[in-house]
Amino acid sequence: MVAVPTLSDDSAVQSEHFDVLIVGAGISGVGGAYHLSTQCPEKRFVVLEALESFGGTWLMHRYPGIRSDSDLYTFGYRFKPWTGAPIATASEIRQYMGDVIDENDLDRHIRYHHKILSANWSSAKHLWTVDVANTDTGAALRFTTNFLWMCQGYYRHREGYTPKWPGMDEFEGRIVHPQTWPENFDYRDKRVVVIGSGATAATIVPAMANDCAHITVLQRSPTYFWTGSNSNELADTLRELEIDEVWIHEIVRRKILHDQEMVARLAFDQPEFIAKELIEGVRALLPDGYDVEKHFTPRYRPWRQRLAFVPDGDLFAGIASGKASMVTDEISHFTTTGIALKSGELLEADIIVTATGFNLSVLGDIAFSIDDAAVDFADTVTYRGMMFTGVPNLLWVFGYFRASWTLRADLIGDLVCRLLHYMDDHGYVSVTPALRPEDHDMPLLSWMDPENFNPNYLMRSMHLLPKRGDKPEWQHTQDYWIEKDALPSVDLEDGCLIYR
Numbered sequence: 001m002v003a004v005p006t007l008s009d010d011s012a013v014q015s016e017h018f019d020v021l022i023v024g025a026g027i028s029g030v031g032g033a034y035h036l037s038t039q040c041p042e043k044r045f046v047v048l049e050a051l052e053s054f055g056g057t058w059l060m061h062r063y064p065g066i067r068s069d070s071d072l073y074t075f076g077y078r079f080k081p082w083t084g085a086p087i088a089t090a091s092e093i094r095q096y097m098g099d100v101i102d103e104n105d106l107d108r109h110i111r112y113h114h115k116i117l118s119a120n121w122s123s124a125k126h127l128w129t130v131d132v133a134n135t136d137t138g139a140a141l142r143f144t145t146n147f148l149w150m151c152q153g154y155y156r157h158r159e160g161y162t163p164k165w166p167g168m169d170e171f172e173g174r175i176v177h178p179q180t181w182p183e184n185f186d187y188r189d190k191r192v193v194v195i196g197s198g199a200t201a202a203t204i205v206p207a208m209a210n211d212c213a214h215i216t217v218l219q220r221s222p223t224y225f226w227t228g229s230n231s232n233e234l235a236d237t238l239r240e241l242e243i244d245e246v247w248i249h250e251i252v253r254r255k256i257l258h259d260q261e262m263v264a265r266l267a268f269d270q271p272e273f274i275a276k277e278l279i280e281g282v283r284a285l286l287p288d289g290y291d292v293e294k295h296f297t298p299r300y301r302p303w304r305q306r307l308a309f310v311p312d313g314d315l316f317a318g319i320a321s322g323k324a325s326m327v328t329d330e331i332s333h334f335t336t337t338g339i340a341l342k343s344g345e346l347l348e349a350d351i352i353v354t355a356t357g358f359n360l361s362v363l364g365d366i367a368f369s370i371d372d373a374a375v376d377f378a379d380t381v382t383y384r385g386m387m388f389t390g391v392p393n394l395l396w397v398f399g400y401f402r403a404s405w406t407l408r409a410d411l412i413g414d415l416v417c418r419l420l421h422y423m424d425d426h427g428y429v430s431v432t433p434a435l436r437p438e439d440h441d442m443p444l445l446s447w448m449d450p451e452n453f454n455p456n457y458l459m460r461s462m463h464l465l466p467k468r469g470d471k472p473e474w475q476h477t478q479d480y481w482i483e484k485d486a487l488p489s490v491d492l493e494d495g496c497l498i499y500r
């Protein structure tokens with residue numbers, strides 16, 4: 001482990017300047033680099049990535065079975081056809097991103113092992129000064145940039161969220177979080193308990209079930225799942241007709257987005273109908289008499305949390321075969337040999353996997369300041385879920401939860417490039433969101449409406465996130481179908497953006 005260096009203000013370290021600095025080489029950062037190089041070829045930019053390679057989420061997560069839960073026709077970029085099965089493994093996604101990097105000569109812009117520690121905006125110089133640790137060599141580096149394009153994701157990469165339960169220290173087996181999965185971890189013939197029943201558990205359980213002695217999913221309350229085959233009939237037909245892959249990508253994307261919109265609207269308008277459809281879909285894959293009411297009938301409205309897709313029903317096949325089982329109960333405490341439940345039952349385990357979620361990270365845990373005064377993003381109001389009042393020349397890519405993240409990364413890519421051109425054309429050096437006079441009595445709400453979407457990691461950390469207003473300009477609607485038309489036509493002179 002290399003010690004993290006720091007730079008004092010009078011440091012003699014030379015700084016390097018770029019017009020735009022992209023933070024992170026995940027799907028958003030690589031997409032940002034593509035949009036900049038194609039739409040703003042005159043801009044000098046760099047992508048700084050803390051890890052040893054590109055991929056972000058898809059590099060970091062190495063647990064068994066790691067795969068997308070969105071289809072890659074929409075999780076893939078708008079500009080690069082996806083040619084595989086809709087649900088993809090992490091390594092297939094990295095391969096796809098690697099192709100984007102190679103085909104567009106983006107590698108020369110990316111610097112790995114560059115962890116950003118702090119960023120200070122100078123109002124006098126209209127510049128961000130960014131201090132970086134090279135986690136490979138230990139060197140302290142400094143960059144300056146006119147514009148920060150934050151593509152650092154939304155959760156803390158080095159550790160997942162594990163609640164503290166009584167007696168955890170006494171457990172004599174191994175406790176593992178999926179986010180920090182040990183290399184070559186041997187679980188053969190072991191008794192495994194997975195705590196949590198979200199998308200991660202739905203992935204890990206079928207991937208481990210055949211090799212371990214038994215795997216049990218322990219959930220406090222049930223989750224919605226939807227299931228189907230990991231193929232796309234329309235894409236298969238178009239391929240049979242030897243249609244160009246660029247066309248197939250566009251047509252299949254449109255079809256999927258059209259269908260998803262109908263389901264999303266129905267989930268709001270007729271939640272009982274959608275809930276019943278989802279639950280019956282699961283019931284059909286389980287043995288007769290299985291207690292679907294107890295284990296697969298959630299208490300929340302569908303789409304209030306991300307809907308986990310189970311390709312080819314593999315999770316339910318594991319349950320039907322007896323290799324996996326569900327327990328719906330609450331943890332009382334850990335024992336030396338497993339978990340004691342509030343019902344009095346004891347779950348014996350050699351390995352406990354805590355699929356209990358993320359620690360949210362607001363803007364990469366970077367120490368931001370403006371003219372040396374610390375910025376607390378919780379004190380700001382978000383401009384369209386991407387910029388923040390009082391914070392100049394900075395934009396965060398925060399995607400969708402109910403549609404593929406990358407759809408928004410592409411839309412934002414276009415908007416940033418349009419904004420940069422607009423500023424150049426008018427000779428502006430900074431852009432800062434500010435509430436308009438008519439916004440001053442607007443109620444300030446939490447980043448996300450908990451009635452609309454309420455996963456635990458957001459609920460735990462909402463107080464750290466910027467505020468939202470009650471007008472479209474001041475919120476992230478989480479609605480791709482509104483934003484696909486709204487973002488390309490955003491009026492850059494709408495009075496919310498102040499230019500200098």
Ligand SMILES: Cc1cc2nc3c(=O)[nH]c(=O)nc-3n(C[C@H](O)[C@H](O)[C@H](O)COP(=O)(O)OP(=O)(O)OC[C@H]3O[C@@H](n4cnc5c(N)ncnc54)[C@H](O)[C@@H]3O)c2cc1C
Pocket residue numbers: 023024025026027028029048049050051054055056057058061067068069070071075114115116117151152153154155157200364365366397399400403404405406
């Ligand atoms: C297991 C899992 C499965 C998912 N599946 C889907 C899915 O199927 N569909 C979907 O839409 N969404 C999915 N998501 C959400 C997913 O995280 C996003 O869709 C998307 O991958 C986020 O991409 P990103 O580039 O914005 O962020 P990330 O993938 O998180 O990448 C951010 C990058 O920034 C780097 N970084 C962060 N801080 C710093 C710093 N201070 N200095 C330098 N570099 C920094 C990180 O190292 C990382 O490489 C999933 C999430 C997880 C965890």
